[in-house]
Amino acid sequence: MRMTSHPILSMVIGRIGLGLLSLLIVSLVIFFSVELLPGSYASAILGQTATPEAVAAMEEKLGLNQPAVLRYLAWLGGAATGDLGMSFAGRPVMTVLGPRLMNTVSLAAITALIAVPLAIMLGILCARFRGRFIDRFLSTSTLASISVPEFFVAYVVMMVLAVKLQWFPSMAGIRNSMDFGEQLYRMVLPILTLLLVILAHMVRNTRAAILSVMASPYVEMARLKGEPEGRVVMRQALPNAIGPIASVVALNLAYLISGVVVIEVVFVYPGVGQAMIDAVRNRDVPVIQACALIFATAYIGFNLIADIISIVSNPRLLHPR
C-alpha cells in the first residue's frame, strides 16, 4: 500500500486482479464441468450407435486424446485471442457467435442507455417525495417486478403492442441487410420488456442509496439551516450518493443477463442468449462453453465496474493524508 503513490490506484488494481482471478476460476469451472460428462463427448456427438473406431477417430480429430489440462490451456489461450474453437456443427464458434454477440450487446447497451438515467431520475423523485404516491407506487411495482417471470412481461407487451394495437412487429428477427432504423424499430419491444423487468429494481436501489445519505447529520444540518427539500436532495445528498448509486446500477445490469436470455427467445431475437438455448438443446458443448464464458465475463465485468466506482467515488480515499 505505501509503495504506490495513491491508495486508490492500488485498491483499483487489486480489485481488477481479483476480477481476473474470479474470471480464471469461472473458466476452470466452465471447462472442467464438461469433463464430468459421462462417457466422452465424442460418443455424444456421434450417437449411441457409433463404432469404437469412429469414436476414437472423432476423439483424435477433436484433440480429446490429450490430457484435460493441456486442452484447458489451449482453450483458454484461444478464448483470450478470440478463437473459441469449432462447434459440433463444424463451424468456428466465433463465426456463429460473433454477429449475435453484436446484436446482444446493442440490445443491452440501448436498454442501459435508457434505463440508467431514467432510473436515477425516478429514484431521486422517490427520495424527494418519500412516502407520497409516486414513491409507494414504485415500491409496489418493484415487488411485482421481482415476482413476475420475464416471459410473462414479454408476452403481455407483445399482446398489447404487437397483436392488439399492431404498432410494432411481434418478432424481432433483425438481419444485417436491414438498415439501422428498421433494426431499431424491431428492437423496440425487447428493449421495452427489458426496461420493465429491470427499471423498478434500479429505482428502488437508487432511492435506498439516496435515503441512506439523507439520514446523515449533515443533511439534517442543511435542513435546519432552512434549505428547501429539493435543494437538500440535489445539492447535499446526491453528490455523496453517486458512488452507491453507480454500484447498484452496475449490479442491476449484471442482473439483466438472465433476462436477456429469456427475452431473446420470446422475441426470436438473434442474440447470444438464443444461441445458447439452441446449443443446449443440441448439446453443442463448445458453443455452450463459449456462451457461458461470454455471459460470465459480462457478469464479472459489471461487478468489477460496480466495485471500482464505489472505490473511486469514496471521497475519503480521494484525499489521502
Next chain:
Amino acid sequence: MDQSFDARSVPGRLTRALRLIGQAPLTAKFGMVVVAAYAFVAVFAPWLAPYDEVEVVSRIPFDGWSAEHLLGTDQLGRDFLSRLIYGARNSISIALVTTVISFVIGCLLGMFAALVGGIVDQIISRIVDALMSVPDLIFILMILSIFGSSIPNLILIIAILTSTRFFRIARAAALNVASLDFVEAAKVRGESLLWISVNEIFPNILPLILSELGMRFCFIFLSIAALSFLGVGIQPPTAEWGSMVRDNAALINMGDITPLIPAAAIAFLAIAVNFVVDWLLNRASGLNEEG
C-alpha cells in the same frame, strides 16, 4: 442472557403463532390466503381437475373456451384447465423439494463452517464464491446440457446453486452464535458437531433465515418456470406452467390470452409469497443485516 428458551416456549407455540398471524398486515394475510389456496389446488389436483393430466380429450388442438373445456385445449388437444391444475402440483412440489434440499445443505454446511472455522471454512467459502460468480441461469443451462434435463438433475443442480445463498447467511449468523456460552457448554459436554448445529445453533439463527427461505422459494420457482419455458426444464408430458406458456405461445399472435394464464399463475404465487416475505423481513429487520 436467559437461555431457558425451552421453558419459555411451553405456553402454546401454536397459539402464539396464531396471534402473530392475527397481527400481520393486510398484504401478508392476503399472501398467506393465496399461498393456502395454491397449496389446496396442488394437493387435491386429481379431484379438482375435470380431465387427466396427459389425456388427449379433444380432436381439436388449440380449441377455444367452451362449456366442455373451460379454458379450451392445448397444442395436442389436452384439457388446458386440467393441465393448469396439475401444473400447480408439479411446479410447486418440485420447487418446494428443491428449496428444502438447498436449505438443508446450505444451513448444515454454513453452521459447520462457522463452528469448525480455519482452513475448512476458507475452502468451503471460496468454493461458494466461485459458484456465485457465474450467473445462476447460465450455470444451470450449462450443467443441464451436460447431464440432460431430468427432474432429479434439475432439482439437484438448482438446489446446490441456491444452497450457496443459505450457506452465506447461515454461516454469518452462526458465527455470532458459535462463541456464546451455551455452545461452549455443549462442546465441553462432548456433543457432536451435528448435534450442536441442529439443537443449539439452528434454533437461534432460524428467524434470520426464515425470510430468505421464502425469497429463495420464489427464486427457485421462477427459475424452474423460466427453464421450462426455454424448453430445457421439466420435460413433456408433465404439465408445468412455464412449458405450457411455451407450447401454446402461438395463440398469443392470434390475440388469445389463454397461454398467459399459467404465466399469471406463476406471477400471482410469487407475489403472494413475497408479500409474506416482506412482512417477515420487516419483523426481523432489527436482527437481520442482510436485508
